Amino acid sequence: MAEQKKVHFIIERQDSPDSAPYTEEFLLDYRPAMNVVSSLMEIQKNPVNKAGKKVSPVVWECNCLEKVCGACMMVINGKARQACAALIDQLEQPIRLAPARTFPVIRDLMIDRSVMFENLKKVQAWVAVDGSWEVKPADRQNPYTATEAYEISRCMTCGCCMEACPNVGPQSDFIGPAAIGQAHLFNLHPTGQYDKHKRVGALMQKGGSSSCGNSQNCVQACPKQIKLTTYIAQMNRDINKQALKNIFSK
Amino acid sequence: MKKRIIVVGGGLSGLMATMKICEAGGQVDLFSLCPVKRSHSVCAQGGINAVMNTKGQNDSVWEHFDDTVYGGDFLGDQVAIKGMVENAPKLIEMFDRMGVTFTRTAEGVLDLRNFGGQKNKRTCFSGATTGQQLLYALDEQVRMWETKGCVTKYEFWEFVKIIKTKEGECGGIIAQNMKSMEIEAFAGDAVIIATGGPGFVFGKCTASTICTGSAVSSCYQDGAYLGNPEFIQIHPTAIPGDDKNRLMSESARGEGGRVWTYRDGKPWYFLEDMYPAYGNLVPRDIAARAIFKVCVHMGLGINGENRVYLDLSHIDTDYLNRKLGGILEIYEEFVGDDPRKVPMQIFPAVHYSMGGMWVDIYHRTNIIGLFSSGECDYQYHGANRLGANSLLSATHSGTISGPKAMEFTKTREWIDGAKAVSAPLTAEELAKAKADAEAEFEKLMAMDGEENAYVLHKELGELMLENVAIERHNDRLEYCGKELVKILKRWDNIGLTDKGRWFNQEVMFVRQLRNMIVYARAITQAALQRNESRGAHYKEEFPNRDDENFLKTTRVKCNPQTLAPEIDYIDFDHSMIKPRPRRYDIAKGGK
CATH class of the missing domain: 1.20.58.100 (Fumarate reductase/succinate dehydrogenase flavoprotein-like, C-terminal domain)
Known part of the structure; x- marks a missing residue:
């Protein structure tokens, strides 16, 4: 019988937010169609490291395994991406997993992305409907604008763009690409645009769009291919327009 | 003082209920074991049914009602179903106002597509990620309410159990912080369980890893009845995988996908052959059994394996990208083939639970003070759910459970004239x-x-x-x-x-x-x-x-000593549409 093919993982672990990180290696039996999440599930079933020592299973976050919930983002061989869609056959071994350290680490590969949800509050990423009750039906929408909006609305708040951006992190107060894209999304909506000045106003503040250093990393990192840099540029134009308006209306 | 309502689960139903409670002046404590924006509702792909009647087909709410009852093989409560299909167009208008990026026609109105078990185009959709878009809309609205101080989110908190008063009513819940592991008791004027389905009971399924049914089971062990738990939908078209079976949306069939395998060296379009009236658009249970039969009993799966083809390769690529982009990407990403060029390989997988917590039409369980809505309840779908009716039932049920929970906090009235008598839980309790x-x-x-x-x-x-x-x-x-x-x-x-x-x-x-x-x-x-x-x-x-x-509805009680299920059968309302044989080889019979 041929020797069992193995998959070699080197995983950066951390027991708690304040404790020191360490690496642990695992060797798993190879199976076709494995991905990083299914590999971590194998470790749960047999949490023994490469040295043969029984350890606690690796902690990470995942839900849908279809690249739509955004939960399982981590750094895989140096790149921030969704673990469920990282197929073992396409990864160079040993496979290195690490938490996305732009965010506070909770445990192992599990991170705290609450800042992203807080950012959505800052930019008022919603249409301020009067209520869920019956009102006049919404207006028609230009289908081309709607298609652009759809592209942005697939953002799953995974944080790949935040991890890839050199300007997001403890060194800066930059709000990051995701929230700017979402602000633009609601500025595109026929009634959402009524609050455009508020969103633009929020992004005029320190840490807003102007903190973007135009590294273009976000647009490459986005697993949904959202044209983040285009929307940041659009937001900067909107900010300039509003700034001018503010001067003249004084 | 504001009424405090506990909502467990932040998918479509839980968020819809939350929003309704806020609008009615209530205060919500919202519990979820993940950030609510990552709830399993994001996985729904194909669309949401509502009679918009914009395709010149004289579609009617009655037809939607009949399709749902018929598709569910007459086991769904007809009063509940009728309420749902009547509410559906209003919900679509609500979502449209909230900014859901529905796919539109050239003249800018909502486009509609075909779905299984329905002859008319009735399914509103947002590409092939409709659930994601609907969930995000409610997530945004609830976030707005959060900034107004009406919602407190407890994300990464797991529901452990309900707390009963000495009179046996539901007075609150026990939940556990998943980070610090601290356990806390919360009092509420009412509790809504909206925790989704139990797919993970079957291991590999199309559900998210969080869909364990654990919360429902916990309530069941504390005396809540289950209704029709034996009805588990097997989705006919899933991509078999190492860690899970990924859904391949029914919209693939709705947009013209054909299911086939080789027989005697030639493609055999067996659904079209077996069910000429509906063809590839037969409901899920029918399609799933046909595929199972062809593979397992006839041995005609691809290369003898349990797979058949789902073929879109005859359809124009631009059209496919516009209508089905999201799911084609999933296939490409996880399988590595381009479904625009080669037929996909699929097999049925466990997908949805029609059954769940027993509730009345107001989503009240048999425990006073405890509501349930969304996939975790047993309402609306009878013995089989039609595609694109789940986003509808999830949302609709939240528009019932939320307001009814608020109403209960004032009237204290329950099923069959029962009345809540418990005082709020004391600090000692x-x-x-x-x-x-x-x-x-x-x-x-x-x-x-x-x-x-x-x-x-x-x-x-x-x-x-x-x-x-x-x-x-x-x-x-x-x-x-x-x-x-x-x-x-x-x-x-x-x-x-x-x-x-x-x-x-x-x-x-x-x-x-x-x-x-x-x-x-x-x-x-x-x-x-x-x-x-x-x-x-x-x-x-x-x-x-x-x-x-x-x-009859199967009603299951849990024996508290042995944990064995104890079953009886109860009547439900099937007064409006008389049961008739359900066949899909011929056009749907008269009503």
């Missing part, structure tokens, strides 16, 4: 409930047996898939029931590898697993006792529907 839950948790932490919880779960899933899925046999159901008792016993012998008290996922899973096993017993026993074939429930020994004996 909450402290006691908390201490009890902490003691239970310490027992989990002390588990040091031989079994690995994840391995045991894999066995549970395989057992259920093997015996309680697409075709059911009484001898195998009996066997399965006995095996489940053994698995429950083996659960006692689990040993924790993680003894940590900070974000210990393993110990939480151990608790969920026990609840899954108890729930699995209810599914299995209910399947065993229903000696007929109806919708998703199919027994070769009893191939026909038996209205005389089984035009």
